[in-house]
Amino acid sequence: xxxxxxxxxxxxxxxxxxxxxxxxxxxxxxxxxxxxxxxxxxxxxxxxx
Amino acid sequence: xxxxxxxxxxxxxxxxxxxxxxxxxxxxxxxxxxxxxxxxxxxxxxxxxxxxxxxxxxxxxxxxxxxxxxxxxxxxxxxxxxxxxxxxxxxxxxxxxxxxxxxxxxxxxxxxxxxxxxxxxxxxxxxxxxxxxxxxxxxxxxxxxxxxxxxxxxxxxxxxxxxxxxxxxxxxxxxxxxxxxxxxxxxxxxxxxx
Numbered sequence: 060x061x062x063x064x065x066x067x068x069x070x071x072x073x074x075x076x077x078x079x080x081x082x083x084x085x086x087x088x089x090x091x092x093x094x095x096x097x098x099x100x101x102x103x104x105x106x107x108x
Numbered sequence: 109x110x111x112x113x114x115x116x117x118x119x120x121x122x123x124x125x126x127x128x129x130x131x132x133x134x135x136x137x138x139x140x141x142x143x144x145x146x147x148x149x150x151x152x153x154x155x156x157x158x159x160x161x162x163x164x165x166x167x168x169x170x171x172x173x174x175x176x177x178x179x180x181x182x183x184x185x186x187x188x189x190x191x192x193x194x195x196x197x198x199x200x201x202x203x204x205x206x207x208x209x210x211x212x213x214x215x216x217x218x219x220x221x222x223x224x225x226x227x228x229x230x231x232x233x234x235x236x237x238x239x240x241x242x243x244x245x246x247x248x249x250x251x252x253x254x255x256x257x258x259x260x261x262x263x264x265x266x267x268x269x270x271x272x273x274x275x276x277x278x279x280x281x282x283x284x285x286x287x288x289x290x291x292x293x294x295x296x297x298x299x300x301x302x
Contacts, residue, residue: 077140095172
């Protein structure tokens, strides 16, 4: 029977790679502040605080 | 209690209609996958952070402007944006290479002597002489405009004021000057490159 020599993966945690909380917070705030308005086929973006 | 999973398409629709929480849910749902994808390409946490942020800024702007039309395919769409931004990052980086001071770094690998060697200088001088000679064969009005524009770096407004013709006429003379130069160059099989 074939022998396998690889390490068992159970118990080993792959590191969680995800963006920082501040980045997510920035994006959510950016989204809340961004307002797009249209007048006469023109589009305006405004960042409102 | 059973929790109901709201699908991406619904969240996108709700977000477009003004529900900011939906965006938060979409980001929470996909952030790890998108971030890991970016990190797997750039291998740098800070750059991954920047690309991730730029990706979602693009997503937010597109959704708010009502330009999104791929309902049901939110994640592949975001991944494509991230992929394009990763490519942009590498393109930018190639143009402006970063140097770390580790290893055997040679300054001569990035610096080059841009001055011409003797042979190239002679070729350039000859080209300049040839160009001047064919310019002299142009009609007087075209020659005047071309010299002011190329050698004196004057704007067409300045040329029109100096020569007393309209800007359009000056532009026309420049155009004909270039056409005529090309004709002479082609006719005589001249090679004017260094």
